[in-house]
Amino acid sequence: MPHTMQAMLINHYGQKQPDRVLVPIPTPGPSDVLVAIHAASINPIDFKTRDGAVRMLLKYQMPLILGSDFAGEIVQVGSRVTRFKIGDAVYGRPRKSRIGTFAEYLAVDQADIAQMPQNLSYPEAAALPLVGLTTYQAFHDMLQLQPNQKILIQAGSGGIGTFAIQLAKLMGAYAATTTSGTNRALVTDLGADQVIDYHQENFTDVLHDYDAVYDTLGGDNLLQAFKIVKPGGAVVSLSGLPDGKFARADGLPLWKQALFSLATRAIRKREKQYHVAYRFLFMKPSGEQLALITQLVEAGEIRPVIDEIVPFADFQQAMDHSEAGHARGKIVVKMQ
Numbered sequence: 001m002p003h004t005m006q007a008m009l010i011n012h013y014g015q016k017q018p019d020r021v022l023v024p025i026p027t028p029g030p031s032d033v034l035v036a037i038h039a040a041s042i043n044p045i046d047f048k049t050r051d052g053a054v055r056m057l058l059k060y061q062m063p064l065i066l067g068s069d070f071a072g073e074i075v076q077v078g079s080r081v082t083r084f085k086i087g088d089a090v091y092g093r094p095r096k097s098r099i100g101t102f103a104e105y106l107a108v109d110q111a112d113i114a115q116m117p118q119n120l121s122y123p124e125a126a127a128l129p130l131v132g133l134t135t136y137q138a139f140h141d142m143l144q145l146q147p148n149q150k151i152l153i154q155a156g157s158g159g160i161g162t163f164a165i166q167l168a169k170l171m172g173a174y175a176a177t178t179t180s181g182t183n184r185a186l187v188t189d190l191g192a193d194q195v196i197d198y199h200q201e202n203f204t205d206v207l208h209d210y211d212a213v214y215d216t217l218g219g220d221n222l223l224q225a226f227k228i229v230k231p232g233g234a235v236v237s238l239s240g241l242p243d244g245k246f247a248r249a250d251g252l253p254l255w256k257q258a259l260f261s262l263a264t265r266a267i268r269k270r271e272k273q274y275h276v277a278y279r280f281l282f283m284k285p286s287g288e289q290l291a292l293i294t295q296l297v298e299a300g301e302i303r304p305v306i307d308e309i310v311p312f313a314d315f316q317q318a319m320d321h322s323e324a325g326h327a328r329g330k331i332v333v334k335m336q
């Protein structure tokens with residue numbers, strides 16, 4: 001077993017090009033496993049973290065290894081690990097205080113991982129944990145999406161969207177989605193019932209009486225979303241601002257609660273005007289929920305959608321590609 005590993009790290013917020021350096025391999029704690037990472041996917045949270053854009057919600061010590069989900073093989077287990085053994089092929093989203101998957105090894109709590117689907121390769125499995133858990137939590141825990149309900153999934157061709165269309169259909173919902181015309185075949189193949197080319201049409205001109213919007217875009221798209229939801233429905237946003245309710249539930253200090261409450265005034269106005277609830281979602285790691293996703297994938301109900309798989313040496317190109325905002329599915333970095 002070597003003592004050092006390659007990792008992509010930043011020394012300060014705003015460091016556009018993370019350094020590829022040799023660092024010590026982490027030592028797993030009693031409830032941790034040490035994973036030899038085979039692949040890790042890029043998520044927009046990676047460049048938002050790099051830029052310090054989520055500092056109000058997540059604070060990190062520098063230097064910081066980036067990377068938020070992975071698939072790999074367990075090479076060591078802590079003394080209190082009961083659910084996994086050396087040699088298991090696992091995947092996961094480490095808790096937010098312990099990110100760092102753009103590296104050859106990761107020590108991760110056993111509660112944050114699951115056996116990866118047996119019908120997937122490591123890069124395919126690495127495409128799923130963050131987008132899968134986020135959408136599972138939005139549709140099951142927050143919206144409790146019911147058969148025949150109508151949901152708009154913004155950006156159906158993205159990492160989140162390609163998973164969300166499949167899960168919405170599996171839950172029996174009617175799924176509309178926005179994307180460019182060139183991605184129409186992709187999202188239709190995933191099950192989208194209605195596709196809106198956002199370059200040609202405004203979704204508010206086409207859709208009405210929806211039960212829910214799954215907002216991945218934020219900004220004006222989020223404000224406009226309230227118009228198409230019927231009273232009693234909900235807008236769940238991944239990219240809008242956290243509201244006061246979220247800040248309270250997350251135990252943020254009072255000044256942050258007040259700040260978020262102030263910043264979401266326009267959203268609260270829309271909530272009242274349309275009688276539509278606004279919920280900000282910040283996903284949580286969960287090995288348990290990931291195990292359910294494994295079952296769905298093994299049953300052939302959901303598949304990862306991959307834009308490209310790149311070697312670790314091309315990490316920067318993969319980040320740039322993701323940051324450009326037009327990936328079709330997931331971009332995955334291969335470590336081994």
Ligand SMILES: NC(=O)c1ccc[n+]([C@@H]2O[C@H](COP(=O)([O-])OP(=O)(O)OC[C@H]3O[C@@H](n4cnc5c(N)ncnc54)[C@H](OP(=O)(O)O)[C@@H]3O)[C@@H](O)[C@H]2O)c1
Binds near residue numbers: 043130198
């Ligand atoms: N809060 C949370 O817990 C959480 C969790 C996961 C993700 N997120 C956030 O959710 C957002 C989406 O994540 P992602 O992984 O899906 O990103 P992504 O994969 O980078 O999304 C890229 C996709 O967005 C589409 N797109 C861009 N602009 C669009 C527009 N105006 N209308 C419709 N589609 C558009 C692009 O299609 P075209 O090429 O056709 O433009 C592309 O396919 C990010 O901001 C991310 O940070 C938050």
